[in-house]
Amino acid sequence: MRLKKVMRFLLTLTMGLSIAGCQNSSSKKTKIEIISYKQEAATYFDKVAKEFNATHNDIQLKISSPNDAVTVMKTRFIREDYPDIIGIGGDATFSEFVDAGILADISDFSDMKLVKKAYIDMLDQLEYVPTKGIYGLPYVANASGILYNKDIFEEHGYKVPNTWNELMALCEQMKNDGLLPFYFGYKDTWTTMAPWNSLAVSLAPANTTQNVNAGKTTFTKEYDETAEKIKTLLQYGEKEVAAYGYNDACTAFAKGQSAMYTIGSYAIPQILSSNPKMNIGSFVMPANNDKNKNYLNSGIDLMFGVTKACKNKKAAYTVLEYLLEKKNLQKYINAQMSLPCRTGNFNLPKQFDDMRPWIESGKMIDYQDHHYPATMGCDAIVQSYLLKGDKKAFLAKWDKDWKRYNRDIIRKVQEYNETHQS
Secondary structure (H helix, E strand, O other), X not given: OHHHHHHHHHHHHHHHHHHHHHHHHHHOOEEEEEEEOOHHHHHHHHHHHHHHHHHOOOEEXXXXXXXXXXXXXXXXXXXXXXXXXXXXXXXHHHHHHHHOOOEOOOOOOHHHHHEOHHHHHHHHHHOOOOOOXXXXXXXXXXXXXXXXXXXXXXXXOOOOOOOHHHHHHHHHHHHHOOOOOEEOOOOOHHHHHHHHHHHHHHHOOOOHHHHHHOOOOOHHHHOXXXXXXXXXXXXXXXXXXXXXXXXXXXXXXXXXXXXXXXXXXXXXXXXHHHOOOOOEEEEOOOOOOOHHHOOEEEEEEEEEEEEOOOOOHHHHHHHHHHHHOHHHHHHHHHHHXXXXXXXXXXXXXXHHHHHHHHHHHOOEEOOHXXXXXXXXXXXXXXXXXXXXXXXXXXXXXXXXXXXXXXXXXXXXXXXXXXXXXX
């Protein structure tokens, strides 16, 4: 009996030591947490975390993609409860975080050399004032121009237009053939930004907002042609343009109710969910009559930033290296219909075929609205203009509201320029 008690004691002790050993082993792992704003890619990142953890004994990776992720991030920043890495878009949010000193300089990340220069330049242009260093790793991009129904084009012998006049002639031909050229879906105000951006990248300087903040120009001057041409497109779309939203437009285009759709590549998965067999193509918005002056509207859809509070930058870099591996990046491209921000040969979705010359040459410019403050509601201003049609009043309002919603930034830019004059 006594022997049994001794055996039970030894067995319990052994199990306890074993459990303690596991706990110690786990506690020795460096924990890296990522919060990503790409909720639609949550399933992909769940798989990535599992695969990473299965192949790395020294790092425990956790990736979450919560609703309203940017708000979650800001709340945690206030509480000084910082994740190690954040996944955000290349837009005004990035500008705010750099300006607030939240992100670390990752210039020493060795794989940064793999990123296409065009996307590094985009990050630099997003900064309110020039800040030494690199504060984000561009991961994937999207592209915005004009989606088109390739079957309709082939059936009628239409060719992809290279100039604005060719686009207008194509729209007229489609109307004569009894086809609706475009579906817009402007009930959702944000959809107005798709054609606005794809026109503006070729018609206005890429640094328009920076020059306005510096007092060198006005939106009335720089956006005049963009405003004129986005209004011109309306005559080739659905009659009640504000009666239908994004989902309506995606469904209508999927059903062949329009030959073209002025939206970005991010809409392709939604369209294919309605018509999986649809033969979709996409081409650069031909905003100019000189085709050499037309640029692809492409911006950083997802980038990763390491927070200054990250306690183990080396482990964070190991995670970024893993994410940037070609096989992992290719999986993301396949799942999300994205463009890689890194160099190398990737299998791009066939829907990007017409844009390949711009993609391969790096002839790309960021979305203008990536520089707009969310509080200003620029999309609603554009929607109101499209419904009312007063271009002069629209541009004047844009200039007036910009000064109101960007007071602090304008002051910061002007102070910087005053102290850095050569």
